[in-house]
Amino acid sequence: MQHTIDQHVSRIVYSPSPGSYAVIRMNPVEMVRHLDDPQALLEAQAMRPKSYLVYLVYELALPFPDQPWYRFEVQPIATSLRLEDKARGITPDMCIPIFPNNSHPSGREPLRPYPEGLFPYSNCYHWFEAKAVNVRVRARPEEFDETGAVKLNARSRIQMQRYWIEDGFRLPDISEDPETKHDGIDSSEVAASGLSEPTLSSSSHNPCEDTIRSESMVAARAQCPTAFDDDKSASMISSGSNTLEDKSNHSLEDIAAMGIFSGPNDDVELIPLVDLWISELADHLPQDDIPSQFEMFAEFEEVAE
Template structure:
């Protein structure tokens, strides 16, 4: 055996044995983060009181929020919508709620109950598509993702001792996630064709004249397929978000008017124009930093990776119930 490897750190010599260095390099690092990393299954629960307690709402609204008893839901974290800052308390994520039934049909929108994607080990209604897999294996046997069920959630950040241990998460590989992104292609084409046919039958026109038809409003409530879906009337898609107005619009208008007057003053400084690419980046809001009046009503949730500690195959709520909770808090 040769002599131990020697390295120089500053002015001091240190001895590092190759075997010890190799063991340290091979030791897996724990993926500890203040936010989840996406492409993971998780359990979430909304916190209605935290969503409204800091808003300028009356006591009745606060009491109604306190009366909501939120359930825990199983979701697939698709991707973050924001670039969180160090002081951020939450980050918006695109998520897909997980269901144990087929999707409620919405004939007016061309949506049929079989427009679902099974999550392995479930293989029903795969229709030749690659099944969604994760590592370790998904623990629940009869789960689906529904077409047109994507919604936004605000996931709380965790710091200090209480952080997200991503090693505990059931993670979807990148290639499986990419396959999932294109899994709805055929169903989407069929959905649009059925919707065109439904619009044509209502208007008495043929599908070829679809360009002249106006889009009909989406129904808020539909009757689901009784055989495969919950036995109650359901929302067809995630409800639209309410816009929060805090009463500061008048003061904002005054500030804008004052700024305009100042700009017209002959003594006002001349500012260079914003470069077109920078203006486009600002308008696009690529980092998610622009003020959005709908954000207060994006569900704020706690999140856990230990799926079986919080849910079992028999008590996974329907995505429709999550949509109802969101609709209630924004009513």
């Protein structure tokens, strides 16, 4: 009954909430307009970007009102089982269905977005080691209406992290460098989905850190359940903590280029500028039209070039 009431409460925010599902579409014209380059503008106008279903993993900088855009790490949502990669030991069952989809080869429990019943797609999955990307979400004068938004609460995010740890430990040991091994797992190959990949580039990652982080969250939630209320503040605290831990592995040069209020600033021009919709997802992207994540990557590479 509470969900039924909550979903009708108006919620207007100037920056979208991490942990939510959203539809994005690249805006190549606005991405190049300021360059005063007629050729770049013509090429941008010729593009026909598609809309994509994504999960907002992290907000990569502290948001403030009246910014032109907000920087996020997003992870594309798939409409099939995990694409197999035999060389890396990745199998089709290394994925998690998103309710109301409950189809999985080993009967894995689906993630349940809340408010329950508002996620409009019945064929969607999170993929293990799905490539995450950074995007700049264009601000809106009318801001973002999250009244009909759907997201993962703390319990579902912990559930997802546990599945990724389980899948990570199933990967074969393919590393010959003992310094990159962690209990028989190659840290460069085991990335706990997009939850810990800050950029498109590959990076070394220790799955043990995720185990510690996940167990810490469980313990903290048991001690203080109200600290994990499903609002934007709790999501930002959780995501911000993870982001800072991940950044600690970067070089001093990377840290020097990082501004906590603006995110890394040496590659802004290459980060896709996107329009985003966070409520009534099916109105902006029908289920039968959800494209492959690989189409999204190709679009992003095209506009960067």
